[in-house]
Amino acid sequence: MNKFKQLLGVSGVLAASLPALISGVPAAQAEDIQQLRIAVKKDRYSVDPKKFNFTTRRPAGQIVETAVKPDENFIPQGVLFETWDYKDGVYSIKLREGIKFHDGQTFDAKAAIDALKLYDQGRSDFLQIDQESFDQTGPYTFTFKSEINSSLVIENMTHRGASLFSINGERAENPIGTGSYLLDSYKPKQSISMKRNADYWGDAPKVENITYHFIADDQVRLLALQNKEVDIVAEVTPQMLLSLPKDGSVVVHESRPIRYVALLTNLHGKAPYDTLKDKRVREALAYAINREQLAQVLFNGKGVVAKGILPDWMFGLGDKHVDGFDYNTQKAEALLDEAGWTKGSDGMRSKDGKPLKLRLVAAYPNVSSVRPMPELLEQMFRGIGIDIELVQVDDSGVYDDTYLATGEADLYMEFASNNNADPTYLLYNLFHSKTPWGYQYTAPGGKLDTILDNARQAQSREKVIELVREAHREIVQTKLAAIPILMVPNFNLSRPGLNIPMFEHADWIDYGQVTQTK
Amino acid sequence: MKQFVFKRTLSGIPTLFGMTLIGFLIIGLTPGDPIEMELRRLGVSFTAEQVEALRVEYGLDKPLIQRYFIWLLDLFRLDLGTSIASGRPVLELFKEHLPITATLSVLAFVSSLALSLVLGTITAVSQRTSVSTSLYVLTMFLVSVPSFWLALFLLAVFALGLGWFKLLQFGNAQDLILPVITLTLGNAAVMSRLVRERIIAVMSEDYIRLAITKGLSRRAILGRHVLKSILPPLITNWAISFGSLLGGSVIIENIFNLPGLGQLALQAIAERDFAILQAYLLFMGLVFFLANFAADLTNHWLMPQLKEDDHGVR
Numbered sequence A: 001m002n003k004f005k006q007l008l009g010v011s012g013v014l015a016a017s018l019p020a021l022i023s024g025v026p027a028a029q030a031e032d033i034q035q036l037r038i039a040v041k042k043d044r045y046s047v048d049p050k051k052f053n054f055t056t057r058r059p060a061g062q063i064v065e066t067a068v069k070p071d072e073n074f075i076p077q078g079v080l081f082e083t084w085d086y087k088d089g090v091y092s093i094k095l096r097e098g099i100k101f102h103d104g105q106t107f108d109a110k111a112a113i114d115a116l117k118l119y120d121q122g123r124s125d126f127l128q129i130d131q132e133s134f135d136q137t138g139p140y141t142f143t144f145k146s147e148i149n150s151s152l153v154i155e156n157m158t159h160r161g162a163s164l165f166s167i168n169g170e171r172a173e174n175p176i177g178t179g180s181y182l183l184d185s186y187k188p189k190q191s192i193s194m195k196r197n198a199d200y201w202g203d204a205p206k207v208e209n210i211t212y213h214f215i216a217d218d219q220v221r222l223l224a225l226q227n228k229e230v231d232i233v234a235e236v237t238p239q240m241l242l243s244l245p246k247d248g249s250v251v252v253h254e255s256r257p258i259r260y261v262a263l264l265t266n267l268h269g270k271a272p273y274d275t276l277k278d279k280r281v282r283e284a285l286a287y288a289i290n291r292e293q294l295a296q297v298l299f300n301g302k303g304v305v306a307k308g309i310l311p312d313w314m315f316g317l318g319d320k321h322v323d324g325f326d327y328n329t330q331k332a333e334a335l336l337d338e339a340g341w342t343k344g345s346d347g348m349r350s351k352d353g354k355p356l357k358l359r360l361v362a363a364y365p366n367v368s369s370v371r372p373m374p375e376l377l378e379q380m381f382r383g384i385g386i387d388i389e390l391v392q393v394d395d396s397g398v399y400d401d402t403y404l405a406t407g408e409a410d411l412y413m414e415f416a417s418n419n420n421a422d423p424t425y426l427l428y429n430l431f432h433s434k435t436p437w438g439y440q441y442t443a444p445g446g447k448l449d450t451i452l453d454n455a456r457q458a459q460s461r462e463k464v465i466e467l468v469r470e471a472h473r474e475i476v477q478t479k480l481a482a483i484p485i486l487m488v489p490n491f492n493l494s495r496p497g498l499n500i501p502m503f504e505h506a507d508w509i510d511y512g513q514v515t516q517t518k
Numbered sequence B: 001m002k003q004f005v006f007k008r009t010l011s012g013i014p015t016l017f018g019m020t021l022i023g024f025l026i027i028g029l030t031p032g033d034p035i036e037m038e039l040r041r042l043g044v045s046f047t048a049e050q051v052e053a054l055r056v057e058y059g060l061d062k063p064l065i066q067r068y069f070i071w072l073l074d075l076f077r078l079d080l081g082t083s084i085a086s087g088r089p090v091l092e093l094f095k096e097h098l099p100i101t102a103t104l105s106v107l108a109f110v111s112s113l114a115l116s117l118v119l120g121t122i123t124a125v126s127q128r129t130s131v132s133t134s135l136y137v138l139t140m141f142l143v144s145v146p147s148f149w150l151a152l153f154l155l156a157v158f159a160l161g162l163g164w165f166k167l168l169q170f171g172n173a174q175d176l177i178l179p180v181i182t183l184t185l186g187n188a189a190v191m192s193r194l195v196r197e198r199i200i201a202v203m204s205e206d207y208i209r210l211a212i213t214k215g216l217s218r219r220a221i222l223g224r225h226v227l228k229s230i231l232p233p234l235i236t237n238w239a240i241s242f243g244s245l246l247g248g249s250v251i252i253e254n255i256f257n258l259p260g261l262g263q264l265a266l267q268a269i270a271e272r273d274f275a276i277l278q279a280y281l282l283f284m285g286l287v288f289f290l291a292n293f294a295a296d297l298t299n300h301w302l303m304p305q306l307k308e309d310d311h312g313v314r
Helices: A002-023 A109-121 A218-226 A238-242 A279-287 A291-297 A329-338 A373-382 A396-404 A425-431 A447-457 A461-478 B002-029 B034-042 B048-057 B064-076 B090-125 B130-144 B147-161 B173-203 B206-213 B218-255 B261-271 B274-302
Strands: A033-040 A068-070 A076-078 A081-087 A090-095 A135-138 A141-145 A181-187 A191-196 A207-214 A251-265 A349-351 A357-364 A387-392 A411-416 A482-494 A515-517
Touching (some): A076 A081, A090 A109, A279 A482, A291 A373, A357 A373, A357 A396, A373 A411, A396 B034, B002 B274, B090 B130, B090 B173, B090 B218, B090 B274, B130 B173, B147 B173, B147 B218, B173 B218, B218 B274
Parallel strands (some): A033 A207, A357 A411
Antiparallel strands (some): A068 A076, A081 A090, A135 A141, A191 A207, A251 A411
């Protein structure tokens, strides 16, 4: 037996050293980094006292921490909160002990309540906590209620905008948080630098200093990486992926697929934008899309065929509740025939002398983010006899007011994601008829509104998820308010040798834990 | 002269007012609600009531004309409003961003001026030579090529290829070299064509031909006669060029990542940050007004015999 153990031990050592033996160099080891430079698009750093929860984003996220963070399934897990419970409309919180703010102040129940109360003074109180309900029940425990009797307050606390600041000090000049980094310097529109917090309560960061450089132009961000002026590019467009050098000087890092590309359909349009009121036409469109081909051509081949607009791993939703649509042009043509749209000698369809022509608007978040998908879809739809008027708008304001709010289009191509741990967030804001985002024409209304309202009011997470599955099916399968096309990962680019702990939500990539291979 | 200054100032007031009103209406009527755009970008859940409350807070709930007069009254108190995106006073943002744009524009203007005079003169006086033709083709190329392409080309060659410059700016004077060259090349090419045309036109005048036949040197003719004749239209053109440089720096600042007024304005357009946009329009209007005013004054001083209406058209 002992000999067997020895043999195992020797085998283990050999296996571990195999790469080194083969290559003649020591095995790759991760090492800490002194200075990490990250290129991001815009300077959205602001901790203005009146609106700090409005724009506090990624860079500030290293300095101040949230109470909870999303786990790998986007379910909240404790950071500053150790445990929480929601019962009879009351949240009971137990804080993690032994945490101090950067100025040495203990992070206890009083400090946490003070920090949460700051949100009521801000201009965007999206947590909607009943400010009168805070009750300190112990040095590290307290309770509160939701203003709107929501069971999803903790989920909303995963947003970086809900980070907890100390009420001491001037937040803009010297934000005091509990995070793993301290603000070092800030040059508006240029860069923000932070240094490692030696007294950090959690896992020590592996990077000594982090600097975010704000570079607005996509191509210049890529050039800066190639010119070794930054180490990581954190916001990557498909256009950048298409223009990557082939010499291995730039490495692509990707998360699991999270962003969806989908066509939202106009369900309530007035003529001439009323064609899609007929579900058979919506289904025909869904069957006419060759998703496999699009997945190969676009996004560096990293996209995957989508059955829905929420990924199956998110919230533990799974994908059994949706069926998806395969590529079946025969079925698509049969559906159009059945709907009375007959093919003419030119291969294009018409009904009662009216040609089958649809307006497709590609705009969100901008044209470059999905190009050339609109053109490819146009060809696919023409293949089944549907004429497409392609409108590409590079301004989300024009898109919102000119096409979305007026219903003056048939199809709206969107490239977006559910970037919130509240499972109802995306579906409610996009598809409830009371949508605050102006999607009235693509919201089915009726049964879906009831499901989403119930989901928002449900008092247990299990019930919320069950209702979200039901709503999701209603949207992408039963009503086809959205025709899913692809799911796409979140990308980063870096110089070779860097190990980035990728995460689906860009705000939650912990750049302090980046290492480099020796 | 005093009367001239007084008249010009007086005529500028309604122009500026009209410009602010038109600017305000254009910005106000542009599709896109800044509050909704910001909220969706942030990815947090909001109720319609909260959106409305924010709209009230920023005064976006009031009728456009009422908003204009409120803005105008605030303007007299030197209050340019507050940026929706950053929450900071617009005046403060302008103080931060103006120095870079002003430095960039002044440097580009001075170098454009010098280069355009040299290029324009050479191509005019040595017509039908290989040097003149080559320079003419070069200026045509520079006039045609978009500034963003030129900027990316210079970056690829001098930063990425030769490694002489950095892409990221750190506030050093050398950070402005490539942006100034980009702005200068395009602008000088345009300006040099006017210099060339004016010189060719003046050189064909009878009094110049007479001077040539009298044996006056080319340098003397150019310095004493031609320059004097071509200056008034050139000064007016230079004034417009200076304003265009300030406005044209938007793309260049974006590519070279310079935190100037152009970059501020570009971001404000995307975010419908009305307060910044309105202030930017006012500023650009003032620059064009003052530049033209300065050009008129200079012309008036150089050639007082010119009638007022002739300024800039002769």
